[in-house]
Amino acid sequence: MFKWLVLLTILALVSAEIQRIKIHKNQDHKNTRQSRKQAIQALKHKYHQTDDIIIYEDGVPVYVQPDYGYDYPSENTDDYTNEELGNSMNMYYYGEISIGTPPQYFNVVFDTGSANLWIPSAQCLATDVACQQHNQYNASASSTFVSSGQNFSIQYGTGSVTGYLAIDTVTINGLAIANQTFGEAVSQPGDSFTDVVFDGILGMGYQQIAEDNVVPPFYNLYEQGLIDEPVFGFYLARNGTAEEGGQLALGGTDQSLIDGEMTYTPITQEGYWQFSVNNITWNGTVVSNGSQAIADTGTSLIACPPAAYIQMNTLIGAVFIEGDYYVPCSTVDSLPVLTFNIGGTNFDLPPSVYIQTYTEGNYTSCMSTFTYIGTDFWILGDVFLGQYYSEFDFGQNRVGFANLA
Numbered sequence: 001m002f003k004w005l006v007l008l009t010i011l012a013l014v015s016a017e018i019q020r021i022k023i024h025k026n027q028d029h030k031n032t033r034q035s036r037k038q039a040i041q042a043l044k045h046k047y048h049q050t051d052d053i054i055i056y057e058d059g060v061p062v063y064v065q066p067d068y069g070y071d072y073p074s075e076n077t078d079d080y081t082n083e084e085l086g087n088s089m090n091m092y093y094y095g096e097i098s099i100g101t102p103p104q105y106f107n108v109v110f111d112t113g114s115a116n117l118w119i120p121s122a123q124c125l126a127t128d129v130a131c132q133q134h135n136q137y138n139a140s141a142s143s144t145f146v147s148s149g150q151n152f153s154i155q156y157g158t159g160s161v162t163g164y165l166a167i168d169t170v171t172i173n174g175l176a177i178a179n180q181t182f183g184e185a186v187s188q189p190g191d192s193f194t195d196v197v198f199d200g201i202l203g204m205g206y207q208q209i210a211e212d213n214v215v216p217p218f219y220n221l222y223e224q225g226l227i228d229e230p231v232f233g234f235y236l237a238r239n240g241t242a243e244e245g246g247q248l249a250l251g252g253t254d255q256s257l258i259d260g261e262m263t264y265t266p267i268t269q270e271g272y273w274q275f276s277v278n279n280i281t282w283n284g285t286v287v288s289n290g291s292q293a294i295a296d297t298g299t300s301l302i303a304c305p306p307a308a309y310i311q312m313n314t315l316i317g318a319v320f321i322e323g324d325y326y327v328p329c330s331t332v333d334s335l336p337v338l339t340f341n342i343g344g345t346n347f348d349l350p351p352s353v354y355i356q357t358y359t360e361g362n363y364t365s366c367m368s369t370f371t372y373i374g375t376d377f378w379i380l381g382d383v384f385l386g387q388y389y390s391e392f393d394f395g396q397n398r399v400g401f402a403n404l405a
């Protein structure tokens with residue numbers, strides 16, 4: 001504790017042990033049903049799922065292909081599909097990095113649910129729409145670029161992000177990582193990465209899930225002595241501005257953002273940041289008595305195992321319409337909290353958090369954030385992580401959660 005207090009005071013003078021990165025909220029990406037569907041689609045791709053959604057009728061699984069182009073309610077499709085309203089709720093959090101010498105700048109999602117860095121390449125195909133919309137890395141323009149001579153490919157659903165493995169200097173908040181290997185993408189699949197503010201993804205998971213076993217940037221950041229502790233912490237503001245959308249601390253935890261003690265729980269499998277949840281309860285109902293979860297900053301919502309997906313949406317009185325679950329907005333305030341017991345501490349999500357409200361035109365809909373993407377573990381995305389400060393500790397292989405100050 002004392003160490004951190006001292007640090008905070010000298011931080012302005014010395015960029016020492018803990019680095020803070022402002023995380024921007026995606027402002028262009030409006031809080032519409034369409035953008036939410038796209039977020040879910042990107043999420044599915046990340047976990048190598050297809051677009052199939054599984055539902056149960058009388059306990060029998062039924063697979064449906066959701067039609068992402070179609071909008072609810074069908075009787076009122078004229079005005080609101082493209083009518084975007086500014087909203088404080090966001091789908092992604094991203095920050096700026098630079099690559100090369102002189103620096104070329106990119107916005108990346110700091111994603112605890114993957115472990116590779118990739119950005120679009122200046123050599124990308126003219127047909128790669130996502131690449132044309134974004135900042136591109138030009139290896140020829142960097143004096144510190146080295147070719148690895150290797151290709152890379154990361155699977156996203158039925159498509160892949162493919163390109164070349166490059167080696168260059170990657171700078172995060174003034175900390176220059178030498179010889180970082182990353183992917184420069186010449187091809188991105190379909191529309192997974194179109195119309196999003198971020199250019200690429202910087203994975204912050206374990207090397208075990210890195211494609212081509214590439215050493216993740218955070219490992220090098222630590223091993224090259226640029227930070228003192230192999231620890232990082234996220235504050236994801238749910239109510240911030242584009243400039244103040246959150247903060248990523250590298251090399252420690254920003255104690256000034258925490259209220260009370262951090263609850264730690266060990267990593268049960270090194271890959272994702274995976275841990276055990278003692279139980280999950282809702283209004284006295286034990287939804288889960290012992291399950292696995294991962295903390296994923298690169299996921300917007302909450303993904304449940306199949307049985308819990310059905311149970312949660314049933315409990316909250318949600319109705320399945322064209323690929324999504326909805327509740328009547330009038331009921332939201334009276335719904336009970338959902339409680340995750342992690343490491344012996346209860347972490348509550350109120351209904352105003354696990355139900356998201358969208359207003360398009362004159363129509364307001366209230367959607368459940370309990371989704372299913374084919375995993376048998378829970379994925380605690382930004383809906384959960386936005387309520388708490390989260391710490392990721394490679395040194396002690398644990399995650400921690402604490403109340404926000």
Ligand SMILES: *[C@@H]1O[C@H](CO)[C@@H](O)[C@H](O)[C@H]1NC(C)=O
Pocket residue numbers: 122123138139140141
């Ligand atoms: C990449 O940089 C080189 C060297 O500065 C330049 O000649 C080339 O036009 C650039 N390529 C693109 C696609 O911008």
Ligand SMILES: *[C@@H]1O[C@H](CO)[C@@H](O)[C@H](O)[C@H]1NC(C)=O
Pocket residue numbers: 149150151
């Ligand atoms: C990389 O991919 C290109 C085509 O995209 C191919 O021509 C080349 O042989 C591949 N190189 C390696 C090392 O696999």
Ligand SMILES: *[C@@H]1O[C@H](CO)[C@@H](O)[C@H](O)[C@H]1NC(C)=O
Pocket residue numbers: 178179224
């Ligand atoms: C980066 O690679 C160069 C060339 O191989 C080497 O001289 C240098 O020591 C490396 N730097 C680090 C920090 O690994």
Ligand SMILES: *[C@@H]1O[C@H](CO)[C@@H](O)[C@H](O)[C@H]1NC(C)=O
Pocket residue numbers: 238239
């Ligand atoms: C969001 O900001 C408003 C206005 O400042 C405040 O009343 C509200 O409590 C904030 N909500 C959260 C979740 O912080």
Ligand SMILES: *[C@@H]1O[C@H](CO)[C@@H](O)[C@H](O)[C@H]1NC(C)=O
Pocket residue numbers: 283284315334335336
């Ligand atoms: C919560 O549980 C109480 C007691 O069993 C029950 O009366 C109430 O209807 C439940 N609330 C909801 C929203 O299901």
Ligand SMILES: *[C@@H]1O[C@H](CO)[C@@H](O)[C@H](O)[C@H]1NC(C)=O
Pocket residue numbers: 286289290
């Ligand atoms: C939950 O699991 C624990 C340990 O397996 C067991 O002791 C307890 O009875 C279970 N509780 C419920 C409500 O099923």
Ligand SMILES: *[C@@H]1O[C@H](CO)[C@@H](O)[C@H](O)[C@H]1NC(C)=O
Pocket residue numbers: 278279281286289341344
């Ligand atoms: C949930 O787990 C905690 C910690 O093991 C335990 O104290 C609590 O009784 C459990 N709750 C239920 C409903 O099983």
Ligand SMILES: *[C@@H]1O[C@H](CO)[C@@H](O)[C@H](O)[C@H]1NC(C)=O
Pocket residue numbers: 079361362
């Ligand atoms: C939305 O509400 C306004 C004000 O009540 C009304 O003038 C307008 O016609 C409505 N639009 C639609 C599409 O219902």
